[in-house]
Amino acid sequence: MKLHHKIFLTTSIFTLLFYNEFVGLNLGILGLFLSFFVLKETKEKNRDKTFLMLLLVSIFSSLASAWYGDFISFVAVFSSLLFLRFKSKNRNLKMLFAIPVWFVAIATFFHDFFQFKK
Structure with a gap:
């Protein structure tokens, strides 16, 4: 699939x-x-444990955004997809770069879990 087809889709x-x-x-x-699209387009040699963990985090953050629909969920989806896409292109991404994704995911969980007004 060419780049202009991906952009149009x-x-x-x-x-x-x-x-x-x-x-x-x-x-x-x-x-x-976009998570499954990145999974499909990633070469097999770049799919390691870190890539699969980032894929799982991006899926969970997308589900959290669908459930809650707040700004923190948007930040979690954006950052997890950003790191997932970067990891799919660069195999040498260190685990240190995944820490902000985990931080945003945990902050989203605590923020949404302790909202008792809803």
């Missing part, structure tokens, strides 16, 4: 999802789509 899915709909749910669906 992602743009059309983004447009279909965000047209007069709930932003959190659609961002979660888009995050799931």
Whole structure:
């Protein structure tokens, strides 16, 4: 699949999802789509334990964004997909760069879990 096909496909899915709909749910669906798209496009030699862990974190943060739809979930989805994409291109990414993703995921969990008003 060529780059302009990928851009067109992602743009059309983004447009279909965000047209007069709930932003959190659609961002979660888009995050799931992009996570599986990165998994499909990543070479087999770059799929190690760190890549699979970042893939799992990006899936969970996308589900959290679909469930809660708040800003912290958006930051978690954005950062996890950013690190996942970087890891898919650069095999030598150190585990140190995954720490901000875990920090945002834990902060999102505590922020959303202890909201008793809802």
